[in-house]
Ligand SMILES: Nc1ncnc2c1ncn2[C@@H]1O[C@H](COP(=O)(O)OP(=O)(O)OP(=O)(O)O)[C@@H](O)[C@H]1O
């Protein structure tokens with residue numbers, strides 16, 4: 001499928017007619033203008049990828065239009081068309097940022113090939129600017145493991161949702177239950193997977209910047225807006241926008257999000273015209289949105305709009321069937337990563353894993369298994385290799401003869417040195433086990449000499 005939007009700017013009706021026919025057949029969405037002013041207006045209202053621009057057009061010269069487009073959005077690809085044998089204006093256009101030029105009359109095959117190459121370049125540029133903007137890497141593995149009824153239901157919903165590429169989705173679940181994993185899976189399974197997937201954690205961006213992050217701004221929209229900036233809705237055009245932690249979005253921004261979802265148009269901040277887009281929104285939250293709606297902390301209209309398709313991830317403690325399955329899965333995964341061969345869970349290890357409440361859900365289980373694999377030097381994972389929280393009910397944290405005789409600092413020092421010994425002095429692994437950063441570990445070690 002070819003989703004690119006091409007604008008033809010040309011004053012000869014018959015040439016417009018021919019070009020439009022050819023490009024439509026290639027699958028492009030085609031817009032036309034027979035003068036410079038209309039061309040600039042279309043550029044403002046549509047997310048045009050490429051412009052075929054005649055050098056000689058009424059109202060504004062081709063070069064002027066070129067300059068206006070480049071100022072507005074330097075990523076738009078411009079191919080000039082010229083009838084004169086004089087190459088100077090065409091060369092001038094190249095200097096001003098045109099991608100290439102065609103001498104009239106040209107072969108239609110030449111045109112097709114040039115467009116194809118140019119758009120591939122464009123795709124690459126968009127890719128790069130998108131990668132720069134999305135803070136999180138998209139992980140390659142999106143398999144959602146588990147056989148509990150709750151997870152089977154989730155997998156079934158993902159398949160349904162993937163087939164309805166426009167419907168909004170709301171993913172709810174406690175921290176670490178796999179919300180992002182589900183969002184990735186929906187994207188991967190849907191026909192939108194060849195299109196952009198843009199992620200934004202609404203809680204990670206200062207409130208006052210969130211709006212311009214999402215909608216972008218026009219040049220001069222506010223004091224710092226030195227040039228036009230695209231928002232994430234725009235970068236996600238044709239694809240999917242993942243709004244993580246949507247519950248932390250300010251109330252006054254919410255109606256604007258609702259408007260984009262409903263009308264599929266948006267305005268950059270300071271913009272005067274609506275721009276059409278086609279974006280699916282997937283939102284996630286670990287707080288109960290229904291509760292927030294009752295407390296007037298989240299708008300009900302947006303809530304109902306988002307929850308057209310709702311996926312609820314049950315906490316791990318409510319799907320004990322999955323605990324051992326996931327433990328073994330992560331065990332294998334970390335065996336491979338750390339070149340170990342721990343292939344068994346001791347019976348009392350299994351008991352501890354099953355008995356624990358897992359407030360951090362699957363993420364916590366994964367961390368526990370990673371730490372276990374790092375610490376375990378045998379082929380069976382024993383309770384000793386599990387963190388203290390899992391054993392809290394059964395074992396005292398510190399043996400009784402220590403109590404009252406040892407300071408917290410000394411305790412910390414002994415513990416750190418013990419862990420270091422267990423991981424054969426590997427500081428990265430020790431930091432992981434201790435759940436502190438490497439620099440913190442380094443500082444502490446310096447302190448103890
Ligand atoms: N069913 C599952 N199968 C395999 N891995 C899983 C599963 N569920 C979660 N994980 C893993 O657990 C970790 C946490 O998942 P994820 O980041 O998707 O959770 P989250 O719900 O978005 O958490 P938070 O609310 O903290 O943002 C990830 O490493 C993910 O790959």
Ligand SMILES: [Mg+2]
Pocket residue numbers: 179180244
């Ligand atoms: Mg998450």
